[in-house]
Amino acid sequence: MPAVFDIQSLVRPHLLKLKPYSSARDEFTGEAEVFLDANENAFGSAADGAYNRYPDPLQQAVKAELAALKGLRPEQIFLGNGSDEAIDLLYRCFCEPGRDHALLMPPTYGMYQVSADVNRTDVVQVPLTPDFQIDAEEVVAALRPGTKLVFICSPNNPSGNCMDERGIELVLRHAPGLVVVDEAYIDFAPERSLVPFLSRWPNLVILQTFSKAWGMAGLRLGMAFAHPDLIAMLNKIKPPYNVNLLTQQLALDALRHPERRAQMVADLLEQRTQLREMLAALPRVQHIYPSDANFLLVRVDDANGLYQELIRKGIIVRNRSSVLHCGNCLRITVGTPEENAALAAAIKGSV
Numbered sequence: 001m002p003a004v005f006d007i008q009s010l011v012r013p014h015l016l017k018l019k020p021y022s023s024a025r026d027e028f029t030g031e032a033e034v035f036l037d038a039n040e041n042a043f044g045s046a047a048d049g050a051y052n053r054y055p056d057p058l059q060q061a062v063k064a065e066l067a068a069l070k071g072l073r074p075e076q077i078f079l080g081n082g083s084d085e086a087i088d089l090l091y092r093c094f095c096e097p098g099r100d101h102a103l104l105m106p107p108t109y110g111m112y113q114v115s116a117d118v119n120r121t122d123v124v125q126v127p128l129t130p131d132f133q134i135d136a137e138e139v140v141a142a143l144r145p146g147t148k149l150v151f152i153c154s155p156n157n158p159s160g161n162c163m164d165e166r167g168i169e170l171v172l173r174h175a176p177g178l179v180v181v182d183e184a185y186i187d188f189a190p191e192r193s194l195v196p197f198l199s200r201w202p203n204l205v206i207l208q209t210f211s212k213a214w215g216m217a218g219l220r221l222g223m224a225f226a227h228p229d230l231i232a233m234l235n236k237i238k239p240p241y242n243v244n245l246l247t248q249q250l251a252l253d254a255l256r257h258p259e260r261r262a263q264m265v266a267d268l269l270e271q272r273t274q275l276r277e278m279l280a281a282l283p284r285v286q287h288i289y290p291s292d293a294n295f296l297l298v299r300v301d302d303a304n305g306l307y308q309e310l311i312r313k314g315i316i317v318r319n320r321s322s323v324l325h326c327g328n329c330l331r332i333t334v335g336t337p338e339e340n341a342a343l344a345a346a347i348k349g350s351v
């Protein structure tokens with residue numbers, strides 16, 4: 001990483017000249033009572049409630065609350081239609097198709113590869129070690145000038161463990177482009193978030209989401225934290241109204257009740273321990289990996305057979321048995337006490 005962070009040298013050249021869409025509300029800021037500038041419906045909404053006005057394109061109220069909660073400035077925050085939108089925008093912003101590439105560490109979250117494919121970006125793979133740790137020396141050895149994005153998922157999906165902090169720092173030190181640390185599950189982990197690293201590493205992007213600990217997957221709200229210059233680029237290329245009005249309102253509601261999220265996380269961690277104990281007692285279960293997330297990766301005697309049998313009993317888990325290092329593994333999300341008991345009973349009664 002060069003001593004001076006130069007976002008311009010990383011961005012796809014044609015985007016430096018991009019003139020972003022200017023919305024009606026961008027062109028007028030101030031006080032007014034009559035808004036006839038955006039072709040909205042002045043009479044109201046066909047649904048119950050008032051949804052006839054476009055939402056704030058930069059989600060300033062949500063960012064103000066979030067900034068206070070995370071110890072960041074609003075200019076360091078991007079909000080998207082799920083973290084998946086941030087992942088896609090990072091590729092679109094930095095990876096020139098057929099020229100630049102991303103570095104992924106399988107087994108990991110599938111969207112990094114899908115987004116690379118959608119954006120016609122090549123991928124270099126440096127597998128995690130068999131115990132699912134980042135192989136930082138191998139990653140550094142694989143870095144090339146065109147390595148624009150390195151994705152590190154911590155805690156990792158599907159293995160559930162956090163990546164070694166010193167390994168991540170080694171990659172940050174050597175990466176010629178951006179290092180994206182996906183912390184979708186960080187609220188369930190004993191390890192701290194890397195958010196404090198942002199002041200030292202301008203090439204770091206941290207992803208978090210409202211989909212897991214906040215319990216708002218249906219609303220689609222993802223966060224990216226990074227250097228203000230990088231956030232400004234993402235804002236420049238995003239669809240103008242990418243986070244809808246209801247999502248912004250309900251995110252504010254959630255952010256004003258952090259104790260609700262904390263209680264759910266505490267309940268979930270208790271259930272994770274319970275589920276682990278129940279599963280460990282079952283003969284078909286061979287190994288349960290350590291988890292810093294809201295799921296367990298579980299190796300069983302016959303993952304494909306058990307997966308089908310659970311489906312017949314109306315219980316759906318994720319079959320990860322075809323994924324690197326995950327032979328005969330099921331990924332099981334921690335449920336309510338009743339759901340976990342039903343799962344354990346179904347496995348126990350299986351053949």
Ligand SMILES: *Cc1c(COP(=O)(O)O)cnc(C)c1O
Nearest residue numbers: 082083084109157184209211222
């Ligand atoms: C669930 C998950 C997300 C969340 O994606 P959203 O689009 O915000 O719902 C992000 N990264 C990983 C690794 C996940 O498992």
